[in-house]
Amino acid sequence: MRLTGSEIIMECLLREGVHVMFGYPGGAILPTYDAMAKYEDRLHHVLVRHEQGASHMADGYARATGEVGVCIATSGPGATNLVTGLATAMMDSSPIVAITGQVPIPAIGSDAFQETDVTGVTLPITKHNYLVTDVDELAYTMKEAFHIARTGRPGPVLVDVPKDIQNAVTEFIYPEGHLILPGYDPPAAANSHEIDAALRLIDQAERPIILAGHGIMMSGAMQEVRELAERAQIPVALTLLGKGALPEDHPLVIGMMGMHGEASSNLAIQEADLLIALGMRFDDRVTGNLKTYAVNARKIHIDIDRSELNKNVRADVGIAGDLKTVLKQLLPKLERKSHHDWIHQIRDWLEDSSERDILNYDTPGVLLTAQVINDIWRHTGGDAITVTDVGQHQMLEAQYYPHQRPSTLLTSGGLGTMGFGFPAAIGAKFGVPDEEIWAIVGDGGFQMTLCELATARQENVNVNIAIINNHFLGMVRQWQELFFEKRYQATPMVNPDFCKLADAYDIPNRRVTQRDEIEDAVAFARSINGPTLIEFVVEKEEMVYPMVPAGADLHDMKRRPKPGE
Amino acid sequence: MAQQPTVNKVTVVALVENEPGVLNRIASLFRRRAFNIDSLTVGRTHKPDISRMTIRVDAGPEYARKIANNLQKLVNVIDVRVIDNEPHIERDLALIKVRSDDAYSRNTLTEICDRYPARIVDVGPHVAIIEMVGTETFVEKFIDEVRPIGIIEMIRTGIVSMGRGTRIHDTSVTRRDLARAALQASAMRNGRIV
Ligand SMILES: Cc1ncc(C[n+]2csc(CCOP(=O)(O)OP(=O)(O)O)c2C)c(N)n1
Ligand SMILES: [Mg+2]
DSSP: OEEEHHHHHHHHHHHTTOOEEEEOOOGGGHHHHHHHHHHTTTSEEEEOSSHHHHHHHHHHHHHHHSSOEEEEEOTTHHHHTTHHHHHHHHHTTOOEEEEEEEOOGGGTTTTOTTOOOHHHHHGGGSSEEEEOOOGGGHHHHHHHHHHHHHSSSOOOEEEEEEHHHHHOEEEOOOOOSOOOOTTOOOOOOOOHHHHHHHHHHHHHOSSEEEEEOHHHHHHTOHHHHHHHHHHTTOOEEEOTTTTTSSOTTSTTEEEEOSTTSOHHHHHHHHHOSEEEEESOOOOHHHHSSGGGTTTTOEEEEEESOGGGTTTSSOOSEEEESOHHHHHHHHGGGOOOOOOHHHHHHHHHHHHHHHHTOGGGSOOTTOOOHHHHHHHHHHHTTTOSEEEEOSSHHHHHHHHHSOOOSTTOEEOOOSSOOTTOHHHHHHHHHHHOTTSOEEEEEEHHHHTTSGGGHHHHHHTTOOEEEEEEEOSBOHHHHHHHHHHSTTOOTTOBOOOOOHHHHHHHTTOOEEEEOSGGGHHHHHHHHHHOSSOEEEEEEOOTTOOOOSBOOTTSOTTOOBOOOOTTO | OOOOOOOSOEEEEEEEEOOTTHHHHHHHHHHHTTOOOSEEEEEEOSSTTEEEEEEEESSOHHHHHHHHHHHHHSTTEEEEEEESSSOEEEEEEEEEEEEOOSHHHHHHHHHHHHHTTEEEEEEOSSEEEEEEEEOHHHHHHHHHHHHHHHEEEEEEOOOEEEESSSOOOOOOSOHHHHHHHHHHHHHHHTTOOO
16 A cells, blocks of 8 residues: 555554544644545544643543543644643653654755754653654654553653655555564563562561552552552552542542642651552652651562662662562462551541541631532542642642542643643543543633633533632742742732633633532533533632641641641 | 772663664763763674663762663663673773973883883874773873873773673664564565565
């Protein structure tokens, strides 16, 4: 079959199981857009309003499905607009393939119109990238790109395709079978020595704790982690991206860890004598001061990325491998245990936390973000997929929307990218159309990518947008309140009328200012098959507690005072 | 002359695909992770598609392993090995332009070169160029001896290193070859010739 480079790209996408791509056209990618017409019935293109949106949509799609998300852009400014989304995906190990147009090969290096060295620009923020210089290499480059994006520690891969390559004609043959990449060989199993060493530490531990990360879901090791926890009676603390790895109502799950984690989780980590870190990378937002971090604990660290072992925290037993495979090796030899006193101790800490829970306070006349999120949880049966933006509302989501199933909280953790939430929610909906999707976004972050309202309208994407409007860049305001003597420099916002804005996009909307209006508004949003927007006007100066100040010891938390304290 | 043992220096050897941009990827990695590199050399191997890098690190083996683990993640890096305690051969080459405009300088130079594996490779009316090959420390020692005569210009290649006996994993085909082979194979299965 003789095809053009553009058609080869489409054929490759189909063979990789892609049904939808998010993109924006332009000169250097025009041949590929032209080829799309022929494939329209099998390969849907979603026209975004800004390429950043396309990259976040591909990311949201990937996070919701575990499959590779695809975005596409033209050369120069189109490609550079993808950068934030690629960096976001890189930090959170999200598999996406980005296809960019490039100026024709003879023009490369001449500062041609809309020429940017895109492979150069994206080098540090992609797992790998390619500049295709021969149409005969296009098919296997595409295949490699998908393979690298989805295997091992997943991540974004960019394929830069010059315009003349898109136009060139060649015989199309898709390489079958497995690719052999001599320099790419993600680890899989542990050796028996490593397994025995890990078992020995687990056996000796009196106060063990599992640190459950995103890798559990990417490896599909939910059941194995659960078995490990249950058989050896080990409490489980979750990272932000680890939420959903185990149902949060499981008696052994003690909640999120880190800067805005549960106090009980953080205290348990500091008191533990063994950390079992599974598919997490000891980010500074979860460790606080490394010098005082879990000093009494030995550490078992299992991660598919060998370079994560001993990066931030020294592991007594570090195993580079696929988590599910490694746990399957370990579980048959794992002894039953009980850690009565330890679990009891953590329960006491939990009790203290619930006394400080803002929901248990009497707060007449104000609408709190915590209340809004908890009520959305209640009125969605706790079963929606939530996609958050970044800020206070994100942390409060993590605290007040318990997740029972894997991959039901999609959030930018590593990069903390404002503007991620809304487009990622659109992408997620395309991946899992039968799920209920809520984009929970701040008034600040929403305004960074709100142009995608037009995309949601054009495609009639059934996402519910909950804007948490505190008229502030809330999280920054919180830092200013705590560390800069309430000098609110550049954080108060005069916002547009979000409901009028929704009207302009022909999107049904509501404004909520009282708690007793929440249930109705949620029901309204759920009743409409298409995008809806609800603006929740909340308390301006709410705080997220507990808080471990950046760089402080993990146990050194700022807590909300108890009533009467 | 006894060679001094090198203190606290570790070598990382990497086989990389000889493709455009690979050096850029490695340089970018070092910069991004703020890895401190003492010297880095790249050169051809007996396989035209594979280059070999020797990276000298002024730190302990744990640090070198960190670098190795990160290098290994690059798709174009075929294999990485930390040469720490294992027996190995290493060589550094220096070209040194020294003053040689009087009898004293010329005599001293000849005398020093006789005691080292060094050669005078070019002699002019005022200067001479010397080539010195040896381990890093040996080359340094030589330079120290020559220095009083008056060094005008100098370049060192940085060390190259090779483990003795045990061979570094050697891939004779590259990703590109394999991909082409796979393409060919599926073409043949489909009864087509590319
Ligand atoms: C693109 C980007 N710019 C700046 C920041 C820094 N930042 C983190 S949280 C935050 C405030 C977010 O405000 P808003 O979206 O209103 O959410 P809130 O905290 O009020 O819930 C800012 C500016 C960021 N994370 N991302
Ligand atoms: Mg806000």
